[in-house]
Amino acid sequence: MxxxxxxxxxxxxxxxxxxxxxxxSEQTWDEVRRAMVAEQGGQWREEATRALQGMSTPEWSRYLVAELGVPLTAEEAADLVIGRMAQRYEQGPxxxxxxxxxxxxxxxxxxxxxxxxxxxxxxxxxxxxxxxxxxxxxxxxxxxxxxxxxxxxxxxxxxxxxxxxxxxxxxxxxxxxxxxxxxxxxxxxxxxxxxxxxxxxxxxxxxxxxxxxxxxxxxxxxxxxx
The missing domain is CATH 3.40.50.1000 (HAD superfamily/HAD-like)
Structure with missing residues (x-):
């Protein structure tokens, strides 16, 4: 068009x-968030992938806690996910x-x-x-x-x-x-x-x-x- x-x-x-x-990186964000939610005993929802795209860090970290049941503070959830993303980027994004x-x-x-x-x-x-x-x-x-x-x-x-x-x-x-x-x-x-x-x-x-x-x-x- x-x-x-x-x-x-x-x-x-x-x-x-x-x-x-x-x-x-969209797939990497999805993989890292899904893995963290599972490890923490939360429940992933299929609609979460698209819902999270575009959210700011404070927004998506609150979503992981409030909507997906991650038993952490939003700040702790954000630190975990961003830390793992940074590790993925260590060899270059x-x-x-x-x-x-x-x-x-x-x-x-x-x-x-x-x-x-x-x-x-x-x-x-x-x-x-x-x-x-x-x-x-x-x-x-x-x-x-x-x-x-x-x-x-x-x-x-x-x-x-x-x-x-x-x-x-x-x-x-x-x-x-x-x-x-x-x-x-x-x-x-x-x-x-x-x-x-x-x-x-x-x-x-x-x-x-x-x-x-x-x-x-x-x-x-x-x-x-x-």
């Missing part, structure tokens, strides 16, 4: 999601093929930022592994705003820190809650659906541009800039 005509008068920045867009190149190519055209539900330590791991720290002007975790995705807070704050209007930004997203968040922020959304956890078709139908591969992104951005 490509509805570029009349989508945007001008682009001032591109804001990337991280998990599922630049890093192949699972950067998706072409992700670094796409960010660099887009960054040559306009300012770029990251607005992610991952904690800052994992965002930093990605930036350091790809040497993108100097190029990505703002790297924001939803821990640093009032509410995680699908609320628009992290995208609105990233745009504000870049000093650009939200409606002059492109957001690149993959998940249902991420797409909802960027749409609610009033941004032009480019969807790159996660093949492991495809977004809700009704939500994806609201997205003006859907790409099969991140490699298509630089040319798509170039068309929106012209």
């Amino acid at each position: 490509d509805q570029l005509t009349g989508t945007l008068a001008g682009v001032d920045a591109v804001i990337f999601d991280l998990d599922g867009v630049l890093v192949d 699972p950067v998706l093929p072409g992700a670094e190149q796409a960010v660099r190519a887009v960054g040559e055209q306009c300012p770029v930022a990251i607005a992610s539900s991952s904690p800052p330590v994992l965002i930093t791991a990605f930036l350091e592994a790809t040497n993108l720290t100097g190029l990505v002007r703002i790297a924001l975790s939803s821990e640093q705003v009032r509410a995680g995705k699908p609320a628009p807070d992290v995208y609105l704050e990233a745009a504000a820190r870049l000093g650009v209007a939200a409606d002059a930004c492109i957001a690149v997203e993959d998940s249902t809650n991420g797409l909802r968040s960027a749409l609610a922020a009033g941004m032009t959304v480019i969807g790159v659906p996660n093949p492991h956890f495809p977004p809700d078709p009704d939500v994806l139908a609201e997205v003006p541009v859907v790409l099969a591969d991140l490699a298509e992104l630089p040319d798509t951005v170039r068309r929106l800039l012209n």
Whole structure:
């Protein structure tokens, strides 16, 4: 689907999601959370996988305790999960093929930022592994705003820190809650659906541009800039 005509008068920045867009980590988050819940005697629910995607750390850790029965405090649950994720990243985060190149190519055209539900330590791991720290002007975790995705807070704050209007930004997203968040922020959304956890078709139908591969992104951005 490509509805570029009349989508945007001008682009001032591109804001990337991280998990599922630049890093192949959605399955890892799911595995780590499921294992921790089982070990602690909680009960996993199948709807939990999609519900948790996009939540900030305080939100998903409370969900593990209140909804899935993990007998810990939310802070303890978060520490366990993030610690195990950090261990998985010790040999380098699972950067998706072409992700670094796409960010660099887009960054040559306009300012770029990251607005992610991952904690800052994992965002930093990605930036350091790809040497993108100097190029990505703002790297924001939803821990640093009032509410995680699908609320628009992290995208609105990233745009504000870049000093650009939200409606002059492109957001690149993959998940249902991420797409909802960027749409609610009033941004032009480019969807790159996660093949492991495809977004809700009704939500994806609201997205003006859907790409099969991140490699298509630089040319798509170039068309929106012209």
